[in-house]
Amino acid sequence: MEPEDLESRTPTAVRTVFGEHAESAAEFVAMLASHGVERGLIGPREVDRLWDRHVLNSAVLAELIPEGARVVDVGSGAGFPGIPLAIARPDLDIVLLEPMARRVEWLTEVVETLALSVSVERGRAEEKVVRRRIDVADVVTARAVAPLARLAQWCLPLVKPSGELLALKGQTAAEEIERDRSAVRKAGGGDPRIVRCGAAVLETPTTVIAIERVESGAPGVARKRGRKKH
Template identity: 40%
Template sequence: MSAADFQAQTEVSDDVLARLQIYADLLVKWQAKINLVGPDTIPELWQRHFLDSAQLAPFIGDHKKVVDFGSGAGFPGLVLAGLNPTLNVHLLESDQRKGVFLREVNRAMGCSATVHTARIEAVPSLGADVVTSRALAPLDKLLAFAEMHSLSTGIYLFLKGKRWSEELTNAEKDWKMRLLHHPSRTDPTGMILEISECIHRHEHLE
């Protein structure tokens, strides 16, 4: 997939595409210094990373504050910031070098995302409308993290691979939630889990 293919599939404006192209160019440049993404995914950057992240945008709706866990190279959080500069995006990434990369891309794209180079549990509650994550941790652990940083009215958007159903079964032992799942546009075995009204079952009993 090329940048033009990405634009055709997402219908983003030329300005948005230009921002994301800056991101893509910097990622390729920095990849030579630090391992940001799997090297074999670089030729498929626009599909494997940018489209994979951008597919979350329609589910954000009118929400304004997004907190992205384990941002790594910025997927999906920094892509969402590039798509919509009015979003208040917070990127949580404990790796200092990746944090430097995220800040550089954020500045170069002219976005206003906030980068927190700390562990998720060490950051004071951010009160997110939307929590996102991709390839970070099992669902039950993500839900515990999300509870720390989201409003009670918030939603969680988690990109999950082929074991999503197994992770969901495990998580439902301890968590009660409203769940919608949407097939991934980039991974035939993957799923977007859209979760709301999430509460720990022990809390529910209390």
């Protein structure tokens, strides 16, 4: 898809969500549809739904993120939701965290091509060395990375107290919350809430599980372990 397809394929929603940055969003779509497919970052069947299912679906998350926030996007893959967010909201300080070298290389190229002020870090969210390197953020985002319990264990330590984990989820959001509520609490999260974003612009709004970081996580377990050593 060429950037000029912006007008024909994507009407007002793109302008509404990206405003003056709509051309950058179209350039990202064009990169994904060509090199992204060739390099196996997205499947060829995704090309026709890049805008709705991926780019807009990610960018509407901006509704939940405060001005100037520091954001870590865990498991960015081909760039979701971190790249559309960075295009729509240049006020954010965004770090894209991704363990796979091939994807890190792609993300770095996208950031350079679109001249985005975003850092790309290689690593896994649960690694201590990674946590120390990237430090805590106001908001941690993740899409299609892991089931909620694991996501909470990996991501909540990266969230500042009172900050939030925003996990993009599909139809299973309510079930995941029921199943994993106690694991979320153990990992230092508050009561998960389901929020829908982009209702004004998307046929299917984005479903997000929002979890506030309320404590440092499993304090009882940590204390017990500490006592055993002495």
